[in-house]
Every structure is written in C-alpha cells, then in structure tokens.
Amino acid sequence: xxxxxxxxxxxxxxxxxxxxxxxxxxxxxxxxxxxxxxxxxxxxxxxxxxxxxxxxxxxxxxxxxxxxxxxxxxxxxxxxxxxxxxxxxxxxxxxxxxxxxxxxxxxxxxxxxxxxxxxxxxxxxxxxxxxxxxxxxxxxxxxxxxxxxxxxxxxxxxxxxxxxxxxxxxxxxxxxxxxxxxxxxxxxxxxxxxxxxxxxxxxxxxxxxxxxxxxxxxxxxxxxxxxxxxxxxxxxxxxxxxxxxxxxxxxxxxxxxxxxxxxxxxxxx
Ligand SMILES: NC(=O)c1ccc[n+]([C@@H]2O[C@H](COP(=O)([O-])OP(=O)(O)OC[C@H]3O[C@@H](n4cnc5c(N)ncnc54)[C@H](O)[C@@H]3O)[C@@H](O)[C@H]2O)c1
Numbered sequence: 001x002x003x004x005x006x007x008x009x010x011x012x013x014x015x016x017x018x019x020x021x022x023x024x025x026x027x028x029x030x031x032x033x034x035x036x037x038x039x040x041x042x043x044x045x046x047x048x049x050x051x052x053x054x055x056x057x058x059x060x061x062x063x064x065x066x067x068x069x070x071x072x073x074x075x076x077x078x079x080x081x082x083x084x085x086x087x088x089x090x091x092x093x094x095x096x097x098x099x100x101x102x103x104x105x106x107x108x109x110x111x112x113x114x115x116x117x118x119x120x121x122x123x124x125x126x127x128x129x130x131x132x133x134x135x136x137x138x139x140x141x142x143x144x145x146x147x148x149x150x151x152x153x154x155x156x157x158x159x160x161x162x163x164x165x166x167x168x169x170x171x172x173x174x175x176x177x178x179x180x181x182x183x184x185x186x187x188x189x190x191x192x193x194x195x196x197x198x199x200x201x202x203x204x205x206x207x208x209x210x211x212x213x214x215x216x217x218x219x220x221x222x223x224x225x226x227x228x229x230x231x232x233x234x235x236x237x238x239x240x241x242x243x244x245x246x247x248x249x250x251x252x253x254x255x256x257x258x259x260x261x262x263x264x265x266x267x268x269x
Contacts, residue, residue: 001028001029002028002029002247002248003025003028003029003030003096003097003246003247004028004029004030005029005031006029006030006031006096006097007030007031007032007033007088007092007094007095007096007097008022008025008030008031008032008033008095008096008097008098008099008246009032009033009035009084009085009088009095009097009098009099009132009136010022010025010032010033010034010035010099010101011035011036011073011075011084011099011100011101011102011128011132012035012036012037012049012075012101012102012103013032013034013035013036013054013057013101014034014036014038014049014050014053014054014056014057015049015053015057015201015202016199016201016202016203016235017101017151017196017199017201017235017238017239018034018036018099018101018102019034019057019060019235020234020235020236020238020239021099021101021235021238021239021242021243022034022057022061023060023061023064023236023239024236024239024240024242024243025097025242025243025246026061026064026065026066026068027064028243028247029065029066030066030096030097030246031066031067031068031092032061032066032068032069033068033069033071033084033087033088033091033092034054034057034058034061034068034069034070034071035071035072035073035075035081035084035102036048036049036053036054036057036070036072036073036102037049037072037073037074037075037102038050038051038053038054038072039074041104041120041124042116042120043106043114043116043117043120043121044104044105044106044120045106045206045207045210046202046203046205046206046207046209046210047202047206048104049202051072054070054072055070057070058070067091067092069087069088069091069092071083071084071087071088075100075102075124075127075128075131075132076120076123076124076127076128076131077131078131078134081128081131081132081134081135082131082135084135085132085135085136085139088136089139094139094143095136095139095140095146096140096143096145096146096147096246097146097147097148097149097246098132098133098136098137098140098146098147098148098149099148099149099150099151099242100128100129100132100133100148100149100150100151100173101150101151102124102125102128103124103125103151103203104120104121104124104125104203105121105163105166105203105207106121106165106166106207107162107163107207107211108162108165109161109162110164113164113165117165118165121165121166121169122165122168122169122172124169125166125169125170125172125173126168126169126172126173126176129150129173129176130176132148133148133176133180133191136148137180137184137189140184140187140189141184141187141189144187144188145188145189146184146187146188146189146190147189147190147192147245147246148177148180148184148189148190148191148192149191149192149193149194149242149245149246150173150176150177150191150192150193150194151173151193151194151196151238151242152170152171152173152174152177152193152194152195152257153166153167153170153195153196154195154196154197154198154225154259154261154264154265155167155170155171156170156171156173156174156193156195156257157171157174157195157259157265158265158268170195173193174193174195174257177191177192177193177255177257178255181254181255181256182255185254185255190245190250190251190253190254191254191255192245192250192253192254192255192256192257192258193256193257193258194238194241194242194245194257194258194259194260195257195258195259195260195261195265196233196237196238196260196261197223197225197226197233197259197260197261197262197264198219198222198223198225198226198233199232199233199234199235199237199238200219200232201235204218204219204222208222219232223262225261225264225267225268226261226262226263226264227262227263227264227266227267228262228263231262233260233261233262237260238260241258241260244258245258
C-alpha cells in the first residue's frame with residue numbers, strides 16, 4: 001500500500017476517468033474525496049452525473065477499505081472549490097494529492113458557437129484546474145509535500161475541428177501545469193498532466209448519442225487515430241498513469257505529461 005493514509009481529491013469523480021482514478025488511488029490505501037457537479041449544464045449535449053451517481057461511486061470506493069467523502073461541487077465556482085478543499089481539510093486534516101479531472105465536451109464549429117458554450121467548457125477545464133490548484137496546493141506547500149495532476153487530452157497537443165473550445169482549454173492546462181510546477185518545486189510539490197486518447201466513457205457515449213450515432217460505429221470513428229487496433233484505452237489505463245504520478249517512484253517528474261493515447265499523437269506528429 002504505497003499511499004496508505006494519504007488523502008486525495010478527485011474532481012469529476014462520480015464516473016468515467018475520475019472514478020477509475022479514485023479507485024486506483026484507493027487500491028494503494030489512499031482516502032479519496034470525490035467532487036462532482038451533480039446537475040446538468042445547459043450547453044453540454046449529454047447528462048452530467050447525479051447525486052445518486054456520486055454517492056454510489058463513494059460507496060464503491062469505500063468498499064475498497066479506505067475513507068471517502070462525496071461532495072457536490074461545480075469546479076467553475078471559486079466558492080464551491082474552496083468549500084470542497086475546506087471540507088477535505090476539516091475531515092482529514094491534510095491534502096496529499098489533487099486531481100483536476102472534471103470535464104465536458106461538445107462538437108461545434110467556431111462560427112456557430114455561442115459564448116455560453118465557450119465559457120462553460122473553458123471554465124470547467126481550465127478555470128476548474130486553476131481553482132483546484134489555487135485552494136488545494138496551499139496546504140501542500142505548508143506540508144512541503146504534494147502531487148497535483150491535471151487531466152488534459154490529445155486535444156491538448158493537437159487541434160480537432162469543431163473542438164476549438166475543448167482544445168483551447170486542454171492546451172491551456174499544459175501551459176498551466178508547466179508554470180505551476182516552476183512555482184512549487186521548491187516546496188516539494190510535483191505538478192503534471194495526463195493526456196488520454198479516446199476513452200469510451202459516458203462523455204463519449206453521450207456525444208455519440210447526441211449525434212444519433214450507433215455506439216460501436218462512433219467508437220470506431222473516434223478511435224481511428226489509435227495505433228493499437230486490438231485494444232481500447234480504458235479509464236483504468238488513464239488511472240494507472242495518474243497513479244504513477246502520485247507515487248514516490250515519480251518524484252523527479254514535474255512540469256511534464258504522460259500521453260495515454262495508443263500512439264495517436266506519435267503518428268500525427
Ligand atoms: N473520454 C475521453 O475520450 C477523454 C479523452 C481525453 C481526456 N478526457 C478527459 O478526462 C476527464 C474525464 O472525462 P470522462 O471521459 O470521464 O467524462 P465523463 O463525462 O464520463 O465524466 C466527467 C465527470 O465530470 C463531472 N463534471 C462535469 N462538469 C463538472 C463541473 N463543472 N464540476 C464538477 N464536475 C463536473 C461530470 O458530472 C462527470 O461525472 C475530462 O477532463 C475529459 O476532458 C476524456
């Protein structure tokens with residue numbers, strides 16, 4: 001148990017990649033606080049997790065033998081992220097790991113995109129990452145130890161037509177991670193990003209359903225750039241990269257990224 005009695009916050013932890021990350025951390029003995037919005041966002045064309053999803057995720061993590069907390073939190077709100085961190089500190093007295101994972105997506109050409117869609121996407125990914133760092137990294141600095149991991153994407157390394165808002169946010173996260181790493185290295189805090197390729201989570205399933213696409217056909221289309229044709233990237237694959245960035249083994253890795261994309265960006269480069 002390499003993370004026994006440590007404490008992690010995972011945003012967007014009710015399902016998909018966030019839930020798998022929480023499970024992976026818990027499997028190493030880490031207590032996990034799951035934050036999730038628990039209500040739909042008008043500009044996102046598929047449902048967000050519900051309070052029941054969040055509670056079920058926390059129960060499943062708790063069944064792994066660690067302590068958990070489920071906190072309704074919209075990462076676009078400074079007050080709500082501040083409250084998430086405060087509740088974590090009140091319950092556990094410290095934060096060792098923070099994972100900025102909450103995210104949304106949609107596919108819209110720039111000329112057709114309204115301001116609210118742009119704002120909701122940038123605010124969830126980029127501002128949400130900033131707000132989690134703003135509140136969760138201070139206790140890490142005070143403790144002279146910590147790991148901050150942000151979930152970017154292949155969309156943080158290349159463009160996607162109709163994904164300008166998502167790619168802008170995911171590129172921005174990589175710049176943020178490098179800069180924050182420079183600020184906190186003297187305080188023994190590591191800051192890194194993980195960039196997944198296509199993972200068939202409720203996000204991608206919801207997007208396919210919104211466009212009336214058949215799921216298997218949509219998956220094939222969205223995974224077309226992956227080099228391994230005989231395997232899917234799972235949330236657990238993403239979670240293992242995050243887990244490694246939270247372990248002592250990665251102590252000399254900071255301001256960097258791990259790309260879990262089945263070779264997609266290598267072939268596109
Ligand atoms: N699925 C993919 O193919 C893929 C690829 C690359 C990167 N990612 C990234 O992985 C992360 C997780 O995505 P996923 O695929 O698991 O999606 P998902 O939709 O399955 O899960 C995202 C979770 O975040 C929550 N959430 C959304 N907006 C929120 C907000 N404002 N505040 C708090 N919680 C919020 C949702 O309720 C949901 O529980 C995202 O940052 C996403 O961009 C996903």
